[in-house]
Amino acid sequence: MPLYDFRCNTCNKTLEMLAKADSTPCCxxxxxxxxxxxxxxxxxxxxxxxxxxxxxxxAREGHFSNYKSSERPRSK
Incomplete structure (x- = not known):
């Protein structure tokens, strides 16, 4: 479900909500x-x-866990 911005017609509160494209939630x-x-x-x-x-x-700090194995430096 996509995020939509909604404004309440009664209290004028604006908020962001997950909602189906064809639904209108209550405040x-x-x-x-x-x-x-x-x-x-x-x-x-x-x-x-x-x-x-x-x-x-x-890489400067020596952490290679976020690299693919083919991208990691080879140890000698």
Whole structure:
């Protein structure tokens, strides 16, 4: 189920909830009707850079558990 932003029409509380695409949940505070809002899109991920820097730091510290066996340095 996707995350949606909802605003209560009764108490104006805004919250993020997991909901089916065709359902409209009731407000958990006042049991009022909820209105689905447009969610802000997530910025483009920078996970490749984050992963690369984390792996480099792990290699400097001698931790190779997050590497594939073919990527681990060979012991002599």
């Amino acid at each position: 958990p505070e006042c049991s009022g009707t909820m209105e689905r809002l447009l969610s802000c899109p997530a910025p483009p991920g920078q996970s490749a850079g984050i992963i690369a820097s984390a792996r480099a730091q792990a």
